[in-house]
Amino acid sequence: MAVSTPRSAAAASFLERRESERALHFVKYQGLGNDFIMVRVDNRDSSVPKVTPEEAAKLCDRNFGIGADGVIFIMPGSNGADYTMRIFNSDGSEPEMCGNGVRCFARFIAELENLQGTHSFTIHTGAGLIIPEIQSDGQVKVDMGEPILSGPDIPTKLLATKNKAVVQAELDVEGRTWHVTCVSMGNPHCVTFGAKDLKVLQVDDLKLSEIGPKFEHHEMFPARTNTEFVQVLSRSHLKMRVWERGAGATLACGTGACAVVVAAVLEGRAERKCVVDLPGGPLKIEWREDDNHVYMTGPAEAVFYGSVAH
Numbered sequence: 154m155a156v157s158t159p160r161s162a163a164a165a166s167f168l169e170r171r172e173s174e175r176a177l178h179f180v181k182y183q184g185l186g187n188d189f190i191m192v193r194v195d196n197r198d199s200s201v202p203k204v205t206p207e208e209a210a211k212l213c214d215r216n217f218g219i220g221a222d223g224v225i226f227i228m229p230g231s232n233g234a235d236y237t238m239r240i241f242n243s244d245g246s247e248p249e250m251c252g253n254g255v256r257c258f259a260r261f262i263a264e265l266e267n268l269q270g271t272h273s274f275t276i277h278t279g280a281g282l283i284i285p286e287i288q289s290d291g292q293v294k295v296d297m298g299e300p301i302l303s304g305p306d307i308p309t310k311l312l313a314t315k316n317k318a319v320v321q322a323e324l325d326v327e328g329r330t331w332h333v334t335c336v337s338m339g340n341p342h343c344v345t346f347g348a349k350d351l352k353v354l355q356v357d358d359l360k361l362s363e364i365g366p367k368f369e370h371h372e373m374f375p376a377r378t379n380t381e382f383v384q385v386l387s388r389s390h391l392k393m394r395v396w397e398r399g400a401g402a403t404l405a406c407g408t409g410a411c412a413v414v415v416a417a418v419l420e421g422r423a424e425r426k427c428v429v430d431l432p433g434g435p436l437k438i439e440w441r442e443d444d445n446h447v448y449m450t451g452p453a454e455a456v457f458y459g460s461v462a463h
């Protein structure tokens with residue numbers, strides 16, 4: 154697989170280039186270090202990604218490919234939306250949604266369409282309609298919709314503990330009991346603020362690559378799960394590390410940060426408006442009481458342009 158970047162890296166000329174049969178043109182974007190290979194599918198009739206899941210996994214490889222946490226396809230709108238987003242994780246699996254990816258998607262659209270200033274549009278995703286808004290300072294605020302709290306819909310086999318939701322349920326992970334709250338933001342999340350034998354979780358001390366896969370593949374999560382380990386700094390300031398389904402430890406997870414605030418509110422640990430610190434930087438999250446929607450605000454930017462033999 155050959156990777157090359159155009160000499161001038163001029164956005165306009167790059168984006169105007171036509172796809173040849175043997176080259177896949179992409180733009181690498183990142184949102185708080187959660188990085189994506191963005192590929193435009195411009196055939197108006199197509200909703201088929203340009204690469205297979207196996208090819209996506211190869212492209213995401215940090216040694217043998219471009220390197221990324223996922224591949225995102227920008228597609229013509231469907232279901233009445235302006236655009237459609239599909240994504241493959243770095244292991245080739247296809248999740249329903251990606252919060253940092255949506256912010257990158259919005260900035261990429263602004264670049265493609267040469268949009269200046271504030272703009273909002275609708276994106277059809279596997280998790281339904283998502284509405285990002287590019288703000289005057291360049292940050293992207295996203296209406297992430299309503300969290301899903303019913304166990305079977307998340308999905309988790311853990312039984313409901315509070316008003317049909319799985320809140321502070323006990324989860325045995327190889328002999329250690331963790332307290333977990335499960336939330337779907339279109340994709341499944343298992344949020345923990347600690348284990349039974351731990352007074353305060355120090356997230357920096359966690360051996361994520363050892364513990365993460367045990368949550369991801371736990372029998373209580375039939376579609377696997379993303380897992381967030383959280384430390385409460387104050388009622389409006391949380392710190393988290395994430396082990397993502399299909400991607401492992403990443404520097405940030407937008408849907409994960411949303412799920413963390415929902416879980417923190419359900420457990421009575423935080424207010425509805427919080428700053429969530431991730432290894433890649435902070436996200437502003439609000440779970441609004443009036444419409445039950447979760448709103449996420451954060452940055453996204455282009456890193457480089459390139460093409461790969463395909």
Ligand SMILES: N[C@@H](CCC[C@H](N)C(=O)O)C(=O)O
Binds near residue numbers: 252341408
């Ligand atoms: N990093 C993303 C989530 C990507 C999908 C996730 N790995 C899954 O399989 O559900 C985000 O920012 O939300």
